[in-house]
Amino acid sequence: MVTLHKPVADGFDVERVRCDFPILARPVRGKPLVYLDSAATTQRPRQVVEAMARFFDQENANVHRGVHFLSEKATASYEGARERVRRFLNARESREIVFVRGTTEAINLVAFTFGKQRVGAGDEVLVSAMEHHSNIVPWQMLCEEKGAKLVVAPIDDRGVLLLDELERRIGPRTRLVAVSHVSNALGTVNPVKRVVELAHARGVPVLVDGAQGAPHVPADVQDLGCDFYAFSGHKIYGPTGIGVLYGRAEHLEAMPPWQGGGDMILSVAFEKTIYNQIPYKFEAGTPNMAGAVGLGAALDWLEALPREAAWRHEDEVLAYGTEQLGRIPGLRILGTAPGKAAVLSFVMDDIHPHDIGTVLDREGIAIRTGHHCAQPLMARLGVPATARASLGIYNTTAEIDALAAGLEKVRRMFA
Numbered sequence: 001m002v003t004l005h006k007p008v009a010d011g012f013d014v015e016r017v018r019c020d021f022p023i024l025a026r027p028v029r030g031k032p033l034v035y036l037d038s039a040a041t042t043q044r045p046r047q048v049v050e051a052m053a054r055f056f057d058q059e060n061a062n063v064h065r066g067v068h069f070l071s072e073k074a075t076a077s078y079e080g081a082r083e084r085v086r087r088f089l090n091a092r093e094s095r096e097i098v099f100v101r102g103t104t105e106a107i108n109l110v111a112f113t114f115g116k117q118r119v120g121a122g123d124e125v126l127v128s129a130m131e132h133h134s135n136i137v138p139w140q141m142l143c144e145e146k147g148a149k150l151v152v153a154p155i156d157d158r159g160v161l162l163l164d165e166l167e168r169r170i171g172p173r174t175r176l177v178a179v180s181h182v183s184n185a186l187g188t189v190n191p192v193k194r195v196v197e198l199a200h201a202r203g204v205p206v207l208v209d210g211a212q213g214a215p216h217v218p219a220d221v222q223d224l225g226c227d228f229y230a231f232s233g234h235k236i237y238g239p240t241g242i243g244v245l246y247g248r249a250e251h252l253e254a255m256p257p258w259q260g261g262g263d264m265i266l267s268v269a270f271e272k273t274i275y276n277q278i279p280y281k282f283e284a285g286t287p288n289m290a291g292a293v294g295l296g297a298a299l300d301w302l303e304a305l306p307r308e309a310a311w312r313h314e315d316e317v318l319a320y321g322t323e324q325l326g327r328i329p330g331l332r333i334l335g336t337a338p339g340k341a342a343v344l345s346f347v348m349d350d351i352h353p354h355d356i357g358t359v360l361d362r363e364g365i366a367i368r369t370g371h372h373c374a375q376p377l378m379a380r381l382g383v384p385a386t387a388r389a390s391l392g393i394y395n396t397t398a399e400i401d402a403l404a405a406g407l408e409k410v411r412r413m414f415a
Helices: 014-018 046-059 069-090 102-116 135-145 163-169 194-201 250-253 289-304 309-327 353-360 375-381 397-413
Strands: 097-100 124-128 149-153 174-180 206-209 228-232 243-249 267-268 273-275 331-334 343-348 368-372 384-392
Touching: 046 069, 046 289, 069 097, 069 243, 069 289, 097 102, 102 135, 102 174, 102 206, 102 228, 102 243, 124 135, 124 163, 135 149, 135 397, 149 163, 163 194, 174 194, 194 206, 243 250, 309 331, 309 343, 309 397, 343 397, 353 368, 353 384, 353 397
Parallel strands: 124 149, 124 174, 174 206, 206 228
Antiparallel strands: 097 243, 228 243, 267 273, 331 343, 343 384, 368 384
16 A cells, blocks of 8 residues: 655545555555546445445345335435435435436436427537537537537636636527536636526526536535536446436426336326326436445445545645646646646657556556547647546545656656
8 A cells, every 4th residue: 555655634534545445455567556547437435335235235126116125125225325415415305316327328318308498499508618528419419409509618728717708608599508517637626606607697507517526526506506417426436337417306397208118107008108206207217226325325435534624635635746747857737727626637748648658557557548538628728638647535645756756757768
């Protein structure tokens, strides 16, 4: 295990946190694992794995439709996870929480229900230049189908959203604004609350892609005022295959179902089907019950930590990383917005990011290389790809030192 050697946020014991993640103690290619790819997927604490194992060992049955003991237990655990998510997001009601496979499915659900109802020929959907493909492509598909237009709010060279330009682009034909809470490729924390205020002043609803926001910054949907908020379990120390769509109850009630099948109905006849109430109207078929339980356990684990201290710890490790990488000749960090979160994206002279990632892997260091599902952003920055080191609350300054040493090795190899 990598040992912390530089003081960080008071009240946060990162070594104790790391003990909850057995995978962090394993060697990789004969070296200590340095896991710096949490923006792609976080590791899971043992409490999540144990909660899911208990579900399979003690409660496994289908939910909602059974009257036997195991079905009742499974239903209670599944709905308990929904309430856990409600508290995490500070939603008004549990029925505003829809379980989906992840952020991508959540955005597609909104695009092809709520979006189809609102967007017509000549209308506009507004996104930012830093969006993940999952918050671009569904809106493009909708616009192509409806004869509408996708409008892009620009960013500056630091990766900061230009609010004045965004406001100018909210016009009489704007039907929805979709923006990320935190950029997966740059770490920029967008002023979502202000974006919502600007959009709502013109009667335009707002969807927030919270895949990177929920793990790193407060995600209080009532405070943000957004109409929809989406995040994925595997980005926030939970399992894959489970995610959340928060939607205001009035929107969800007015939206048509997206998929048909079991559990999203009240009654079915060949002449007519009557749909279930929210949120079940959007949860067709057998859900990912163990995934929901695991997500609930992840949120329990996360919120048992001193959250403010944990965020300070992440910020201090990020600041240390920015300082250390900034000393490496030929290395340029992309994404320098004030108050950014958890991401160090960079390029090194003429060295391809994949080569950087390959050399680091031989040192036991896991980073991500490529366009990070943000090709339009890469084009705006004038690069085909970057290397990205992304942080979780288990990362340490010693791991940053290992990264910096690995990058010095990269530089020497390609000099």
